[in-house]
Amino acid sequence: MPLLKVKNVTKRFGGLVAVDNISFEIRHGETLAIVGPNGAGKTTMFNLINGVFPADEGQMIFEDVDVTNFPSYRRAHLGIGRTFQIPRPFASATVRENIAIGGMFGAAGSEVNVDEALEMADHYIDLMGLTPHRDKPAGGLTPIEKKMVEIARALAMKPRLLLMDEAMAGMNPTDIDKMVVFLKEIRDKEGIAIVAMVEHIMRAVAGLAERVLVMHQGAKLVDEPTQEALSDPKVIEVYLGKPAEELNNA
Amino acid sequence: MRQLQKFSPILPVILAYGVLLGIGLAYPGKWQLIAQLAFYCALGQAFNLFMGMTGYVDFGYVAFVGVGTYGMAVSIYYLYDKGLGLGLVLIGLVLAAVFSTGLSLAVGAVALRLRGAYFAIATIGVNEGFRYLVEGARIWNGADGMIFSRHLRKAVGRETAMALSTQWADIVVFGVAVLAAVLTLVYMRNKVGYALTALREDEDAAKVMGINVTKYKIIAFITSAVLAGLLGASAWALKLTYVYPEDVFQIHYTVEAIIIVLLGGAGTLLGPIVGALIYGFSKYFLAIVLPGFQLLIFAPVIIVIIVLFPEGTVGIFKKKIRGTALEKFII
Amino acid sequence: MIFEQLSGNLLQGVVLGGVYGMATMGLSLIFGVLKVVNVGHGAFIMVGAYVALILFQTLGIAPPLAVPVALILGMALGMLFYYTSIKKLLKGPELASLLATFSIGVILEEVCKQLFTSEARGYHWDLDKLDLGFTVLPYSKLIAFGGSILVGLLLYLWFHKTRAGMAMRSVVEDDEGARVCGINVDWEYALSFSIGIGLTVVSGVLLTMFIPVGINPYMGGGYTLKAFVIAVLGGLASPYGAFFGGLVFGLIENGSYTLFAQIPGLEPFAMTRFFSFVMLLVILLIRPTGLLRGK
Numbered sequence: 001m002p003l004l005k006v007k008n009v010t011k012r013f014g015g016l017v018a019v020d021n022i023s024f025e026i027r028h029g030e031t032l033a034i035v036g037p038n039g040a041g042k043t044t045m046f047n048l049i050n051g052v053f054p055a056d057e058g059q060m061i062f063e064d065v066d067v068t069n070f071p072s073y074r075r076a077h078l079g080i081g082r083t084f085q086i087p088r089p090f091a092s093a094t095v096r097e098n099i100a101i102g103g104m105f106g107a108a109g110s111e112v113n114v115d116e117a118l119e120m121a122d123h124y125i126d127l128m129g130l131t132p133h134r135d136k137p138a139g140g141l142t143p144i145e146k147k148m149v150e151i152a153r154a155l156a157m158k159p160r161l162l163l164m165d166e167a168m169a170g171m172n173p174t175d176i177d178k179m180v181v182f183l184k185e186i187r188d189k190e191g192i193a194i195v196a197m198v199e200h201i202m203r204a205v206a207g208l209a210e211r212v213l214v215m216h217q218g219a220k221l222v223d224e225p226t227q228e229a230l231s232d233p234k235v236i237e238v239y240l241g242k243p244a245e246e247l248n249n250a
Numbered sequence: 251m252r253q254l255q256k257f258s259p260i261l262p263v264i265l266a267y268g269v270l271l272g273i274g275l276a277y278p279g280k281w282q283l284i285a286q287l288a289f290y291c292a293l294g295q296a297f298n299l300f301m302g303m304t305g306y307v308d309f310g311y312v313a314f315v316g317v318g319t320y321g322m323a324v325s326i327y328y329l330y331d332k333g334l335g336l337g338l339v340l341i342g343l344v345l346a347a348v349f350s351t352g353l354s355l356a357v358g359a360v361a362l363r364l365r366g367a368y369f370a371i372a373t374i375g376v377n378e379g380f381r382y383l384v385e386g387a388r389i390w391n392g393a394d395g396m397i398f399s400r401h402l403r404k405a406v407g408r409e410t411a412m413a414l415s416t417q418w419a420d421i422v423v424f425g426v427a428v429l430a431a432v433l434t435l436v437y438m439r440n441k442v443g444y445a446l447t448a449l450r451e452d453e454d455a456a457k458v459m460g461i462n463v464t465k466y467k468i469i470a471f472i473t474s475a476v477l478a479g480l481l482g483a484s485a486w487a488l489k490l491t492y493v494y495p496e497d498v499f500q501i502h503y504t505v506e507a508i509i510i511v512l513l514g515g516a517g518t519l520l521g522p523i524v525g526a527l528i529y530g531f532s533k534y535f536l537a538i539v540l541p542g543f544q545l546l547i548f549a550p551v552i553i554v555i556i557v558l559f560p561e562g563t564v565g566i567f568k569k570k571i572r573g574t575a576l577e578k579f580i581i
Numbered sequence: 582m583i584f585e586q587l588s589g590n591l592l593q594g595v596v597l598g599g600v601y602g603m604a605t606m607g608l609s610l611i612f613g614v615l616k617v618v619n620v621g622h623g624a625f626i627m628v629g630a631y632v633a634l635i636l637f638q639t640l641g642i643a644p645p646l647a648v649p650v651a652l653i654l655g656m657a658l659g660m661l662f663y664y665t666s667i668k669k670l671l672k673g674p675e676l677a678s679l680l681a682t683f684s685i686g687v688i689l690e691e692v693c694k695q696l697f698t699s700e701a702r703g704y705h706w707d708l709d710k711l712d713l714g715f716t717v718l719p720y721s722k723l724i725a726f727g728g729s730i731l732v733g734l735l736l737y738l739w740f741h742k743t744r745a746g747m748a749m750r751s752v753v754e755d756d757e758g759a760r761v762c763g764i765n766v767d768w769e770y771a772l773s774f775s776i777g778i779g780l781t782v783v784s785g786v787l788l789t790m791f792i793p794v795g796i797n798p799y800m801g802g803g804y805t806l807k808a809f810v811i812a813v814l815g816g817l818a819s820p821y822g823a824f825f826g827g828l829v830f831g832l833i834e835n836g837s838y839t840l841f842a843q844i845p846g847l848e849p850f851a852m853t854r855f856f857s858f859v860m861l862l863v864i865l866l867i868r869p870t871g872l873l874r875g876k
Binding site for chain 2: 612616618620665666669670673674675676677679680681683684685687688690691692694695802803805806809813841846847848849850851852853854855857858859861862865866
């Protein structure tokens, strides 16, 4: 049984077709990268999987449960977690409280009480090196620190599918490499499937993802294992860049 | 021990109310002022539970106080000759809670699905709407209101009625204030509080984190409404022994509630108490010096607070004491 | 007989509704451009009413001539409030601007209370009436109605035929995009807010044709509620929708009054006001962004 099955999903905004009849699957523990030029519909796709808004057509099935009409919070309970491109921590709450909120209301939330969630948060704080900021209000952190909190909070939700929206935008290459290593560890240890959306950071894509889904103007262009996708002429044409070469030079 | 520590912030609250009550009992001449301050504390704590914790403004809030007033009034007016004695007051409180729950569910069913500005719009007419329903359909004597001092005297005897309308109504107000504070702290220390903080800061992110925002908004809304109802039942119905729709649905009480919560610090536990004391004292002295000017002075204060000091008195204080021992008690 | 009375009331409703609609245009304009809900809306109508009252009673100036005075006063107030408070709250939580506009309303009410006392007043602009048989329409009301339509037309022309108006429309569509095009968005905000307030104050002058007595500092509250019902009827961000929403509302208000008056045991005036509130909730439930799609 695939973890997530997206079937013929379409989303329109007025006259614009943002996501055009897309179908794909994600398997347990797999890492999929969704890439594509600006305006390809990636964020919309994420929002659809997450339940931020409903699809106009099509179905979404998560572990055999039809979540097509579920609001985001119910999908979170089933095991879908998410980080946002621009981090959205709960500003007045401390780092610890932020992460604990993920634990309290996420997939394991019903078995976890407030104190247990706070302890769980401590575990992630140590893991991600956020200890000096533990009791600071999340709003006062630097963007990179906020990103770490964002990821920790999503992880605390104990997701089985983690949607990471441009998690590495704005990072320098060294940090990206460290983050890739870190995510691989988490993924393997906690057995999460990750869907990463990275725009032009091929380093991360190549390092992390086994499969790549390339979107273009709302539709699925290719859905192939990473190496194939990155050297697929269709993909190169759409990007007007040279992903394969970039890898060779990296 | 851990459990006790969690609830240590209730200590300053108990202290504050204890001192207030003590002063009132020691100086009977000042009881009116103390009672008024207690009223503002209760109003503030109750309102804070919703507006402070969710960030939504309910402009029709006074409707819940009004409907609670009617709860007590109805009990006394219609049941005075059933030989229930003081049980009448208890039934009045229960009815107040029931009425306010009913109204909050009716309004909430529509309003709580709406976001910020639309929610405010939905609530802007609640107090007017309900008042005109009562007057228009001549419910409970419509615009003529109810006077039930005679009924109360017949039910419990002259002396008890006197005691109820003076000391005891105000003691109940203290009780409502303490209850509101306790509930606020209980919510803050449980999932409810965290959910409310999250949805106040960023409602969409909260949903994505698995929070059923509507459920928690409703919980806060109804709790806040019931407390308002109990306040109306005691501070207005029991104390005055009459009720008129044009009195109990006046928007200026909502304005006062907003001032109190903002002055003290929205979303904090002690904020409403501090705000109530500042506002209550100021109003008291203004009434002597410049009667009729209170709102004119305080309305710009609201704007100044929102622009310059949105976190209010206690909010600012909390920042200053971060890292000290006081942190555990002042929230 | 009842039919005559009903159609008479409905016509009166349309006439009043047109002015209600014009009164709501300012609200919709401010929300459309600044995304701010002016909760103190009714207080500005009250200010307009007093402008008309004072000018008529002290200087004998007829209401139509009070309109330009009201417009200038309104725009000045709008600029004042924008620069002292609204501007700083645009980026903050919604709660902040709601409370600010609410407080501004309270300030206006209290200032007027100090200046004019809470006593209800009125004036009588004695003009002839139009007798249509089944109902009588005073010319003063017709002038108010005509004035509302005129204002609506002028606003339309301004938005679509002038550069300044089009600049404002672009800010509604996309304020970032407008900024990039070199439009001074902050000035557009200030201008929209002041025009919106100006329109609202002017509507207060026109509404006095329908208020023989009852001008008092606290009269605004009822109009705020009506304005919100009309605004959500017509689409909260659409000034034209507001106008048509006003017509519909006027019809419904008068129609419901007639119907309630037929039912014994009910106070029609109070029930009509309750009914407006129910309408608000129903519309918000079904379609918060407006039932009628204006432009």
